[in-house]
Amino acid sequence: MRTFFAVLVSSLLVGASARATPEARPAASVGCVDCHLALDDPSVTPPAKAFADDVHARAGFTCASCHGGDPRAEDQEVAHDRKKGFRGKPSAREVPLVCGTCHADAAAMKHFNPSMRVDQLSEYRSSGHGKKLSQGDETVATCTSCHGAHGILPVKDARSPVYPTRIAQTCNRCHGDPALMAAHNLPADVYAQYTRSVHHEALAKKGDLSAPTCNSCHGNHGAAPPQVGSVANVCGTCHAVFADQFKASPHWEAFAELGLPGCVTCHENHLIVHPTDAFLSTGKDSRCASCHEPGSEGAKSAAAMYADLLRLQKETGAARASLAREAEAGMEVSRAQFDLARADEALTKARADVHLFQPYAVEKAVTTGLTVARAASAEAARIAREREFRRKGLFVSLGLIFLAIVGLVAKIRDLDRRRVSGGP
Amino acid sequence: MHITAAEPDQSRRRWISYLLGTSLGATILSFLYPVLRFVVPPLASEPSLSEIELDVKASDIAHNSGRIVPFAGKPVLLLRTATGELKALAATCTHLACTVQYRAERADVWCACHNGIYDTNGTNISGPPPRPLAKLDVNVRGEKIVLRRS
Amino acid sequence: MSEARRLSSGEAEGGPSAPRLSPLAWVRDRLGWDDIAHLAAKKEVPIHRHTVFYYLGGMALFLFLVQVATGILLLLYYRPSATEAFESVQYIMAEVPFGWLIRSIHAWGANLFVGVVLLHLASVFFLKAYRAPREMTWISGAILLFLTFGFGFSGYLLPWNTLSYFATKVGTDVPAQIPGIGPLLSRILRGGSDVTGATLSRFYGIHVAILPAITTLFLGLHLILVQKKGMSVPPSVERERSPRTMRFVPDFLLRDMVGWLTAVGLLAALSAFFPYELGRKADPFASAPAGIRPEWYFLSMFQALKYLPAEIAGVPGETLGVLFFGALAVVLVGVPLLDRGSSAGRPSPWWNRLAAVALLGALLLALLALLPAPGEATS
Numbered sequence: 001m002r003t004f005f006a007v008l009v010s011s012l013l014v015g016a017s018a019r020a021t022p023e024a025r026p027a028a029s030v031g032c033v034d035c036h037l038a039l040d041d042p043s044v045t046p047p048a049k050a051f052a053d054d055v056h057a058r059a060g061f062t063c064a065s066c067h068g069g070d071p072r073a074e075d076q077e078v079a080h081d082r083k084k085g086f087r088g089k090p091s092a093r094e095v096p097l098v099c100g101t102c103h104a105d106a107a108a109m110k111h112f113n114p115s116m117r118v119d120q121l122s123e124y125r126s127s128g129h130g131k132k133l134s135q136g137d138e139t140v141a142t143c144t145s146c147h148g149a150h151g152i153l154p155v156k157d158a159r160s161p162v163y164p165t166r167i168a169q170t171c172n173r174c175h176g177d178p179a180l181m182a183a184h185n186l187p188a189d190v191y192a193q194y195t196r197s198v199h200h201e202a203l204a205k206k207g208d209l210s211a212p213t214c215n216s217c218h219g220n221h222g223a224a225p226p227q228v229g230s231v232a233n234v235c236g237t238c239h240a241v242f243a244d245q246f247k248a249s250p251h252w253e254a255f256a257e258l259g260l261p262g263c264v265t266c267h268e269n270h271l272i273v274h275p276t277d278a279f280l281s282t283g284k285d286s287r288c289a290s291c292h293e294p295g296s297e298g299a300k301s302a303a304a305m306y307a308d309l310l311r312l313q314k315e316t317g318a319a320r321a322s323l324a325r326e327a328e329a330g331m332e333v334s335r336a337q338f339d340l341a342r343a344d345e346a347l348t349k350a351r352a353d354v355h356l357f358q359p360y361a362v363e364k365a366v367t368t369g370l371t372v373a374r375a376a377s378a379e380a381a382r383i384a385r386e387r388e389f390r391r392k393g394l395f396v397s398l399g400l401i402f403l404a405i406v407g408l409v410a411k412i413r414d415l416d417r418r419r420v421s422g423g424p
Numbered sequence: 425m426h427i428t429a430a431e432p433d434q435s436r437r438r439w440i441s442y443l444l445g446t447s448l449g450a451t452i453l454s455f456l457y458p459v460l461r462f463v464v465p466p467l468a469s470e471p472s473l474s475e476i477e478l479d480v481k482a483s484d485i486a487h488n489s490g491r492i493v494p495f496a497g498k499p500v501l502l503l504r505t506a507t508g509e510l511k512a513l514a515a516t517c518t519h520l521a522c523t524v525q526y527r528a529e530r531a532d533v534w535c536a537c538h539n540g541i542y543d544t545n546g547t548n549i550s551g552p553p554p555r556p557l558a559k560l561d562v563n564v565r566g567e568k569i570v571l572r573r574s
Numbered sequence: 575m576s577e578a579r580r581l582s583s584g585e586a587e588g589g590p591s592a593p594r595l596s597p598l599a600w601v602r603d604r605l606g607w608d609d610i611a612h613l614a615a616k617k618e619v620p621i622h623r624h625t626v627f628y629y630l631g632g633m634a635l636f637l638f639l640v641q642v643a644t645g646i647l648l649l650l651y652y653r654p655s656a657t658e659a660f661e662s663v664q665y666i667m668a669e670v671p672f673g674w675l676i677r678s679i680h681a682w683g684a685n686l687f688v689g690v691v692l693l694h695l696a697s698v699f700f701l702k703a704y705r706a707p708r709e710m711t712w713i714s715g716a717i718l719l720f721l722t723f724g725f726g727f728s729g730y731l732l733p734w735n736t737l738s739y740f741a742t743k744v745g746t747d748v749p750a751q752i753p754g755i756g757p758l759l760s761r762i763l764r765g766g767s768d769v770t771g772a773t774l775s776r777f778y779g780i781h782v783a784i785l786p787a788i789t790t791l792f793l794g795l796h797l798i799l800v801q802k803k804g805m806s807v808p809p810s811v812e813r814e815r816s817p818r819t820m821r822f823v824p825d826f827l828l829r830d831m832v833g834w835l836t837a838v839g840l841l842a843a844l845s846a847f848f849p850y851e852l853g854r855k856a857d858p859f860a861s862a863p864a865g866i867r868p869e870w871y872f873l874s875m876f877q878a879l880k881y882l883p884a885e886i887a888g889v890p891g892e893t894l895g896v897l898f899f900g901a902l903a904v905v906l907v908g909v910p911l912l913d914r915g916s917s918a919g920r921p922s923p924w925w926n927r928l929a930a931v932a933l934l935g936a937l938l939l940a941l942l943a944l945l946p947a948p949g950e951a952t953s
Contacts, residue, residue, distance in 0.1 A: 208554045238552065240539045329851050332668025334497045341499070345522045348537045387849070390674065394846035397454050401839040404451040407444035408832045414440050415825060451835070458672035462647055466669050 032063040032071050032079070050151035059112050066090070066098050092138040096124055099143040123222035130222075132184075139180060141223075146170050165204055167213045168194055193271035212238065217269075231262035231269075239263075245355040277313070280306035280354065304359040308366040309350060315373035316343040322380035331387065336379040343372040475572040478502070482564050485510065490526025490533075495571055499523050500560060502569070505544055506531060512560040512571050513542075519552040533557070617801070617822035622811040627697035628826075629833050631800070634694050636834045637687040638793075640841070641725075644680040645782070652732070654778035656771030659734035660855040667852060678845035684726055686841065688871050691722050699909070699929060703806035706917040709910035711799040714792050716907040721789045726869055728781040734774060739856035740866040742777075743769045748879065751892040752900070770858070809921065867943055874939035875899055 036048035051057050056065070064071045068085030070078055080086045090098050100121035102108045109118050120143075124130040129140040146162055153160035161170040172191035174180055181188040194200055194214075202211035217234050218225060226234045232252075236243025246252060246263065255262055261269070266279065266287040278285035280302045282294070292298030319340055323333045346369025353361040478493055480502070485491065490503030492515055501515040503526045513533065515524050522537035532549075533542040541550040546557035561572040595603060602608060619628060651670055653662040666673035695715070698704060704712035731742045746769060750760035765772030811817055820826055868876050882891035905912065909925075916922045 202554075206554070210554065240551070241537075328853060329849060332664065335494070338494050338497055338499070341521075341523065345537065348520060348522055352537065390849075391846040394842055397451075397842055398839055400447065400451045400454050401835050401842075404444075404447035405832055405835050407440070407447040408828055408835070410440045411444045412825070412828050412832075414437060415828070419825075455838075458675055459647065461671040462673060462676055463650065464671070465651075466671065 032067075032069070035074070035076070035079075047150040050148075053151045053153065055152055055154050092140075092142050093133060095142040095144050096121055096130070096133070120221040123219070127219070127221060127223045128225075139183070141174060145174070162215075164209050164213055167215055168200070171214045190270050193268075197270060197272040198274050199272060210238075228259055228261045229256060231264050235263045235267075241352055242355045245353065249355060249357040251357050275351075277306060277309045277351070280309070301357065301359045305354055305362045308359075308362050309347070309354075312343070312347050312350060312366045312369045312373065315370055315377070316340065316347065319343070319373045319376035319380060322377055322384075326380055326383045326387075329387065331383045333380070333383065336376050336383075339372065340376040343369045343376070345369075346372065475570060478569045478571060480569065481567040482510070482569050483567060488528045488531060492523060492525075493571075495560070500571060501526060501533065501557075502562070502571075503533075503544065510562045510564060510569070511544060512562045513544075513546045514558040514560065516557075517553055518548065518555040518557065524557070613801070614823050615821070617804075618819035619805050619822055619826045620807050620811075620817045620819050622807070622817040624697075624701055624808050624811065627701060628805060629830060630690060630694040630697055632830045633833055633837065634687065634690045635793075635797075636830075637683060637690055637837060640683050640838070641680060641687055642786070644676050644683060647676050648680060649782060654732070654775055656734060656774055656856075659732060659774060660852075663733045664852060674849060675842070675845050678850045679841045681850035682841055682844040682848075684729060685870070686837065688722055688726055688869075691719060692871070695719060696929075696933070700926065701806070701808040702916050702922070703808075704910040704913075704916075705806070705809075706910075708799070708803050708806055709917075711796060711803060712910050713907055714796040714799065716903075716909075717792050718789065718796060719906075720903070721785055721792065723871065724785050725781060725789075726871060728777040728785065730869055731769075731774060731777045732781065733852060734856050735853040736856050736860075736863060737853055737866070739769065739858065740862045741868045742773065743862070744866060744876075745868055745872070746773075748875075748892075748896060751890065751896040753893055753897075756893075756896075768858075809916070809919070865946060870940065873943040874936035877939040877943035880943075 033048045033051065036044045039045060048063075051063065054061075062071055063069075064085075067089075068087045069080050070084045070086075073079040073081075078084075080088075087094075103116075104118055104121040106118045109116050124143075125134070129142070132140045133142065148161060155162050157163065158165075160166070168191055175186065176188055176191045178188040195204075199212050202208045203213055215223070232243050232246055242263070254260075255265060267275065276285060279287045282289055282299075282303070286302075288298060288302035292302065320337075323337050323340065327333045327337075346365055350362050350365035350369065353365050356362075476495055480491070480493065485502065485504045487504055487508055488506045490501050492499045493502050494500070499515040501513045501524060502510070503513070504510050513524075516522075517524050517535040517537065517540055519535065519538060519540050522535050524533050524535045524540070524542065526532075527534045531544065533544065533546070534540070535542075535551070535553065539551045540548065540553040542548050542553065542557055546559050548554070548556050559574055561574055563570045563572065619625070648666065651662055651666050651673070653659060663677065666677050668674075670676075698712070698715070727742075727745060731738045746760055746763050749763060750756045752759060761767060763773075763776070764770075765776040807817060867873060879892055879895045882895045884891050886894055910917070913922050913925050916925070
């Protein structure tokens with residue numbers, strides 16, 4: 001049955017591709033659309049309307065390409081004749097096969113988009129959705145669930161439901177449905193969590209399309225959560241430095257033994273917030289305290305790293321404030337401020353080095369930064385002393401002026417005295 | 425009238441005039457000194473926001489090397505490609521503002537903080553940076569290098 | 575000395591048989607120095623209980639010359655463009671040797687100069703020195719006062735920092751309230767519809783070229799008139815008896831110099847202990863910080879305008895305020911013509927009372943203007 005159907009569809013496709021350009025398409029090939037539009041029925045008219053925008057329509061495909069039947073017949077019985085291959089609306093199980101007829105065929109795809117991948121169907125079969133579907137669960141996502149059925153737009157089109165900024169909402173259509181998720185033993189609040197994350201902020205608010213959304217970590221067609229052991233690799237595709245450090249740290253093996261999900265253990269999987277130094281503290285934001293008991297080696301290491309980071313932050317802040325004060329007074333500080341930027345970089349590096357989970361590494365980075373910050377503070381103090389020196393230099397000139405005034409007063413009194421005594 | 429008092433009076437007069445003259449002269453000199461020092465321009469060239477001449481000589485920058493120079497308070501990466509072309513890029517990484525560096529072994533521009541990579545045109549090609557590095561105009565007059573904002 | 579005197583009395587002036595002069599005597603002869611020296615020697619200053627106020631005029635002149643000298647020095651490094659003005663002042667303060675001193679003296683000197691000018695105005699007024707035949711001296715002096723305010727206002731913008739930018743914005747809004755030519759006047763002042771780099775260029779030209787040129791004319795007139803008409807004696811002293819006098823050169827001049835040196839010392843001390851801060855570069859797109867106010871000599875006018883209601887009998891309140899101050903200026907210029915009584919020798923108590931009220935009112939308004947505005951950091 002499947003082979004017959006495949007032959008039928010491909011033969012229709014060959015015929016369709018022969019009449020490639022929309023302008024060249026004879027009126028009869030849009031027969032389905034004419035009738036369906038005229039019917040003005042909510043179950044058959046919307047698809048006909050939507051198809052006008054479809055990327056497949058632009059490539060020359062028709063309704064019959066996927067649904068079969070005879071598009072040139074005006075009689076419904078003839079048009080919908082099963083013998084002519086008409087199959088109506090494909091069931092959920094049939095959808096991947098219908099799409100896969102072309103999208104899994106490299107030779108076919110070469111006609112239309114040679115650089116497009118053709119492994120979506122095989123990926124889908126390996127996905128959580130695909131596996132469930134093959135077991136008979138028809139409530140899972142198929143091709144049309146995410147891409148749509150009739151107004152399919154290219155991924156690069158911002159209106160497409162699978163455009164990077166819209167993917168999370170598309171997944172949320174099912175993954176945010178409590179009843180549906182409960183039936184599959186999955187949480188229904190993932191979207192709510194993701195929208196509070198830094199990745200969402202980067203993608204949706206800052207417009208950085210390279211920021212991750214659902215498919216970045218879970219895969220597109222082979223959508224499945226990364227295994228516990230793969231988390232670091234997945235995060236590491238972007239956060240390479242941290243992944244390398246983590247793999248070199250004592251946590252790598254420890255987490256693997258305990259079955260902990262790598263990065264997600266401290267950073268969460270969907271609600272990934274901006275990390276702060278407070279992760280290392282013992283307060284409410286602490287991540288270390290959940291495993292390391294107070295007084296343990298781990299807790300001491302965390303406390304040491306936390307203290308180091310805070311110290312560097314404080315010194316850099318103090319140096320910056322002193323320089324700003326001198327700048328406002330009109331002193332030249334640009335060179336010192338330029339050099340102070342090294343301290344900020346040292347802090348960034350120290351924060352990255354936290355992932356080695358060895359206090360000495362953080363201490364090394366912090367020490368570099370502290371040297372810079374202290375040098376800047378010393379420079380600010382020197383500039384302040386120069387300002388003070390000017391005050392002192394003044395006393396010399398004031399002394400001279402005073403002397404001159406004394407001289408003047410003496411001369412005046414002398415003249416007056418001579419005037420009184422009848423002099424010139 | 426005051427013939428007897430004339431002599432001490434005369435010397436007193438002389439003394440006062442001497443005091444007045446010297447102190448006034450010294451005061452005027454103490455005014456002139458800062459004025460004259462002021463008029464002589466300092467060695468440091470005036471900070472300009474749009475164009476500066478660098479201290480480093482054009483011949484000091486070897487092929488396939490780069491260095492950081494300050495420009496209006498911000499770091500700029502001055503690099504010479506293997507083919508000899510001088511380029512200048514704003515050296516503040518567009519990710520989290522670390523200072524980038526030139527990597528001779530790969531002939532690219534690298535940010536050590538989070539492994540961001542740019543090509544020698546400043547285009548971000550790998551890692552977290554979301555935007556390319558701004559380019560600056562480089563003009564060479566003999567040994568002098570002049571940087572200007574694009 | 576005697577040789578030159580002989581020559582100036584009409585004997586051979588450089589004829590073939592003229593006796594040779596020393597270089598100095600030659601210069602003095604050709605410049606007519608001895609005539610000037612003769613005039614200067616004749617100048618006498620009355621001595622009475624109000625003599626101390628005579629020093630104020632010379633002090634104002636001295637401070638003006640200090641401003642000119644320090645201003646010319648600053649000119650060597652200052653750049654009048656919106657992108658470079660702030661940086662050039664920073665350069666002067668930080669890189670140029672003694673630049674901080676020259677700039678601070680110029681900034682503090684401006685305040686001291688305006689203060690002394692106002693004291694000079696007050697003392698001349700209350701001592702009735704504007705009586706006949708010195709009316710033109712007063713009128714030229716009043717114009718010099720307005721020129722002084724112009725110097726202060728135009729110079730204040732030149733560092734292009736936040737405070738001066740916004741103060742200028744507020745300040746150039748005031749002339750716009752004059753009915754009819756107001757908006758045009760404001761446009762001419764600003765070099766556009768807003769305070770921009772064009773305003774800076776314009777104010778710079780006004781501050782270093784236009785005002786100095788006009789001031790030279792009026793100052794020259796003022797000084798010549800003072801020499802020609804001699805020092806005025808206050809009516810209260812005149813009525814008693816004619817006072818004794820002291821010679822201008824050297825007695826009064828030496829005393830003047832004591833004052834001048836004290837002023838220089840004061841300026842140097844202020845520059846070292848309270849260096850004029852530079853603040854932050856002006857950002858036209860930032861919102862104005864709370865508590866923007868003009869220089870202290872404009873505070874009373876600024877505060878008074880704030881109190882005016884938005885409308886009085888259909889006319890915008892600010893317009894009436896500006897017109898009122900314009901009228902005040904006209905009255906100030908015309909004081910000697912309006913107070914004819916004092917020229918005739920009669921006392922003018924009502925003028926004195928009016929002036930006292932005006933002064934106290936201005937002082938009160940200025941103090942009110944200094945109170946922290948809502949949202950302002952009281953530092």
